[in-house]
Amino acid sequence: MKAEGRTFIVSGGSSGLGAATVQDLLAQNAYVSILDRSPPSKDLESAHVKYFPVDIREVGQIEDAVEKTVAWTKETKAPLGGVVNCAGVGIAGKIIDAHNEPHSLDLWDFAIAVNLTGSFNLTRLALKHIVKGEPESGPDGERGVVIFVASAAAYEGQPGQTAYAASKGGLVSMTLPMARDLARHGVRVVTIAPGVFDSSMTANFSPKTRKSLENEGIIYPRRFGQPYEFARTVRWILETPYINGETIRLSGAGRLPGKL
Structure with a gap:
């Protein structure tokens, strides 16, 4: 898709x-x-950008933002081409804590609501419009692309990541069936599972944790991933029609260690 x-x-x-x-x-x-x-920073201000304040847990806010986005596309004549689900939270909590108390149900609900249900709701509400769009010219007749953002934790979550790993694993699990559902509409579904990236989630890592991940969890390049590398992966997915129903690990061949 262009x-x-x-x-x-x-x-x-x-x-x-x-x-x-x-x-x-x-x-x-x-x-x-x-x-x-x-709101986004000033360097993202553009006539090509609209910002809608949304708590991804609130389905009414999502629906309102999608409807307003669709109205905007009618003004710009730039049809809706896809969704990139980057909203997410990182949480930690052991299933039984140091005081032998069980994992907080509120924390579990929060992780699932943001990382999994929020992505699902935004996607289903946007798809209502994407499937009605005119397909691209050419033999594939593509109408749109859905991208989910999982995590390496979906495969090898660390201690304290039970809820987080479950929320990200859910995204991986629904990628293929959703792609199969949407094939008749000419819409692809692809998930990216980043390893350790420089982001707001990792900004507060201690130097010891960061060094441990770089030395033990990442093979090559032995560094944290950079946001532009993620963005280039999104671009590659959009431009490559045969990528569908897959989860792509973006990790420098790294695997999260069992213990830092």
Whole structure:
């Protein structure tokens, strides 16, 4: 799919991997609807950008933002081309804590609501419009692309990541069946599972934790991933029609260690 002249909804687009994705889409002359709790920085201000304040846990707010995005596409003549689900939270809590108390149910619900249910709700509400769009010219007749953002923790979650890993693993598990559901509409579904990236989630890592991950968890390049590398992966997915129903690990061949 050509990003130019199309509109993409990016949740969590105001910072981190989402902001890098927005910047790269703008470089391709796309239009971007940012759904986030916080407004984007000034370097993302553009006639090609609309920001909608959204708590991804609130389905009413998501629906309102999607409807307003669709109205905007009618003004710009840039049809809705896809969704990039970057909104997410990182949480930690052992199933039985140091005081032998069970994992907080509120914390579990929060992780599932943001990382899994929020992505599902935004995607299903956007798809209502994407499947009605005119297909691209050519033999594939593509109408759109859905991208989910999972995590290496979906495969090898560390201690304290039971809820987080479950929320990200759910995204991996629904990628193929959703791709199969949407095949008749010409819509692809792909998930990216990043390893350790420089982002707001990792900014507070201690030097010891960071060094441990670089030395033990990452093979090559032995460093944290950079947001532009994530954004370039999104671009590759959009431009490569045969990528569908897959989860792509973006990890420098790294695997999260069992213990830091």
